[in-house]
Amino acid sequence: MTHLHDDKIKELEEKAAQIRKDTIESVINAKSGHIAGPLDMADIFTLMYFHVLKHDPKNPDWPERDRLVLSNGHICPVQYATLAHAGYFPVSELKTLRQLGTRLQGHPHRTALPGLETTSGPLGSGLSQSVGMAIAARMDGLHSYIFCLMSDGEHQAGQTWEAVMLAGREKLWNLVAIMDRNNIQIDGMTEDILPLEPIREKYEAFNWHVIEANGHDFGEMHSAIEQAKVIHEKPTMIIAHTIAGQGVEFMERKFPWHSKAFKPEEAKQALHELRTLGGKIKSEHE
Amino acid sequence: MDLHNLIEIKAIVINPKAKLVENILELEKLEQVPTRNGYGEGLVEVGKKNPNVVVLCADLTESTRSEAFRKEFPERFVEMGVAEQNMASVASGMNAMGKIPYISSYAMFSPGRNWEQLRTTVCYNERHVIVGGAHAGVSVGPDGATHQAIEDIAITRVIANMTVVVPCDQHEARKATIVVADLEGPVYLRFAREKTPVFTTFDTPFEVGKAEILFETKGKPDVAIIACGPLVHNAILAAAELEKNGIKVRVINNHTVKPMDEKTIVQAAYDAGAFVTVEEHQINGGMGSAVAEVITRNFPVPIEFIGVQNRFGESGSPNELIKHFGMAPEHIVKAAKKAIRRK
Numbered sequence A: 001m002t003h004l005h006d007d008k009i010k011e012l013e014e015k016a017a018q019i020r021k022d023t024i025e026s027v028i029n030a031k032s033g034h035i036a037g038p039l040d041m042a043d044i045f046t047l048m049y050f051h052v053l054k055h056d057p058k059n060p061d062w063p064e065r066d067r068l069v070l071s072n073g074h075i076c077p078v079q080y081a082t083l084a085h086a087g088y089f090p091v092s093e094l095k096t097l098r099q100l101g102t103r104l105q106g107h108p109h110r111t112a113l114p115g116l117e118t119t120s121g122p123l124g125s126g127l128s129q130s131v132g133m134a135i136a137a138r139m140d141g142l143h144s145y146i147f148c149l150m151s152d153g154e155h156q157a158g159q160t161w162e163a164v165m166l167a168g169r170e171k172l173w174n175l176v177a178i179m180d181r182n183n184i185q186i187d188g189m190t191e192d193i194l195p196l197e198p199i200r201e202k203y204e205a206f207n208w209h210v211i212e213a214n215g216h217d218f219g220e221m222h223s224a225i226e227q228a229k230v231i232h233e234k235p236t237m238i239i240a241h242t243i244a245g246q247g248v249e250f251m252e253r254k255f256p257w258h259s260k261a262f263k264p265e266e267a268k269q270a271l272h273e274l275r276t277l278g279g280k281i282k283s284e285h286e
Numbered sequence B: 001m002d003l004h005n006l007i008e009i010k011a012i013v014i015n016p017k018a019k020l021v022e023n024i025l026e027l028e029k030l031e032q033v034p035t036r037n038g039y040g041e042g043l044v045e046v047g048k049k050n051p052n053v054v055v056l057c058a059d060l061t062e063s064t065r066s067e068a069f070r071k072e073f074p075e076r077f078v079e080m081g082v083a084e085q086n087m088a089s090v091a092s093g094m095n096a097m098g099k100i101p102y103i104s105s106y107a108m109f110s111p112g113r114n115w116e117q118l119r120t121t122v123c124y125n126e127r128h129v130i131v132g133g134a135h136a137g138v139s140v141g142p143d144g145a146t147h148q149a150i151e152d153i154a155i156t157r158v159i160a161n162m163t164v165v166v167p168c169d170q171h172e173a174r175k176a177t178i179v180v181a182d183l184e185g186p187v188y189l190r191f192a193r194e195k196t197p198v199f200t201t202f203d204t205p206f207e208v209g210k211a212e213i214l215f216e217t218k219g220k221p222d223v224a225i226i227a228c229g230p231l232v233h234n235a236i237l238a239a240a241e242l243e244k245n246g247i248k249v250r251v252i253n254n255h256t257v258k259p260m261d262e263k264t265i266v267q268a269a270y271d272a273g274a275f276v277t278v279e280e281h282q283i284n285g286g287m288g289s290a291v292a293e294v295i296t297r298n299f300p301v302p303i304e305f306i307g308v309q310n311r312f313g314e315s316g317s318p319n320e321l322i323k324h325f326g327m328a329p330e331h332i333v334k335a336a337k338k339a340i341r342r343k
Ligand SMILES: Cc1ncc(C[n+]2csc(CCOP(=O)(O)OP(=O)(O)O)c2C)c(N)n1
Pocket: A036, A037, A038, A072, A074, A075, A121, A122, A123, A124, A151, A152, A153, A154, A182, A183, A184, A185, A186, A258
């Protein structure tokens, strides 16, 4: 199994810091949008688009690419920032998030923007689509991986489990799901609202391979993905343990920051924290 | 009805271009086959023509007539289990990879239960997925209201870009199933459970978005009957009856509810000046409502709506239910006279 070199990890950390900052700026600028999830998934998005995925921003429809399906569409600000940094469209376009005429819709719309594999927002349907892609890829002998990024909250949706069950039966080795296990949802903590645990055992019971990893540790996440790729008789679920709102201390682990309009002071504070994290990043909102 | 009289009428009024069966007015002589059978035959044919066609079914493979495709192309058939929401989105994902999925279930569950998945992951996501909804209408019969989809036309036609086709018999169902593979975007095909008269033929023209005149009196019609699905045959029987009473009628098979053949419909409004719409569906939001939307914008005429009037279905035999809910030929005759009076 290949390990990430320290240089690569450092490079990814810097990229992630930039992406966090651009994510938050775009949400502040839009005056609405989701925050906690995008921040805690910034590291995973960075790892995917800057190391894991077989993709070509100049040729987004390349048939042999890996697919990254974002099921919890509400965290799209971080996907937009990542796609922009990866070269799918200009970073300056992030300013248009949620505005009339934008390609950066409040929830991602596939045909509006290059790089998106699907339209999402209503929770619980991304895994089904990924299963469909994985089945079709297998029918055609296509060696692409289908990665499905999911939230923990959407595991309360029945459709998610319909898809989990089918993927298990089909033994979809080319399907890798990654769960943002940040423990929050809108009304509170997942375990208070409608408990998901024991989530690992649930997946195992449905005939999935399960790996748990620290979603903010590039090395750990990378090994988990490498392992998932060599499991040949089962789909894999990587439970990525994350800290909701990661990177901005006053938001961390706090469910009200799922989605919330920033007060000017909060915006300033958030950007300040993200700036000092990366060190050399400038912000136009300072 | 007096047979001699009927043949005479037929000679005058059946549109020869429609290439309908000989004995169209003699119900006892017509072959009776469910439209879902045409779906099953169409699936196999389109599967042979197009290697990208795949069929998904939610534990109703026999009764949706997807069985023949499964036998012929087992590697292109995916059993979904009782999971219609998953089925809609799995189909979306398969189309993303170039497949043309047909998803089979009862209309009550697909597009009923999985409506939002169809809207978001198929329609808004611009995926070419074909929803085959069997067992639509009250003629499902003894299973009762839980299984009688009478809202499905409304909930599909309201979604932007969705094509909605309601075939009138086995032949039309087969043709529709085959040709929609070549369309773009989402399609809903509506089928019935019960055996119904086969009154079109292999040669009857069928084109999505093109309504067909099946019955046309010489001279200017007094009323036009716009129907879809197996009730088109009741509309023809009603027209023959009206004809006997000296009322001139045009019957239109309006199989494509969306996109509607506005030209044919508006022309009929202009020519006839009064409409009866006929469908085995709630009158709220169904094919008749769609017709009303078209003509109020273009050439308003009085309309009487034959369909289910804001109720749920119930158990019974199919024919009993069609009568019970006011969709038999005699009801259409009455509605036509009323529409004419309202001119
Ligand atoms: C089917 C559906 N129901 C409700 C919503 C509204 N909604 C948006 S995000 C969310 C849940 C948040 O939990 P999670 O997905 O874990 O998001 P996080 O706060 O961790 O980003 C809900 C209920 C939705 N998008 N889809």
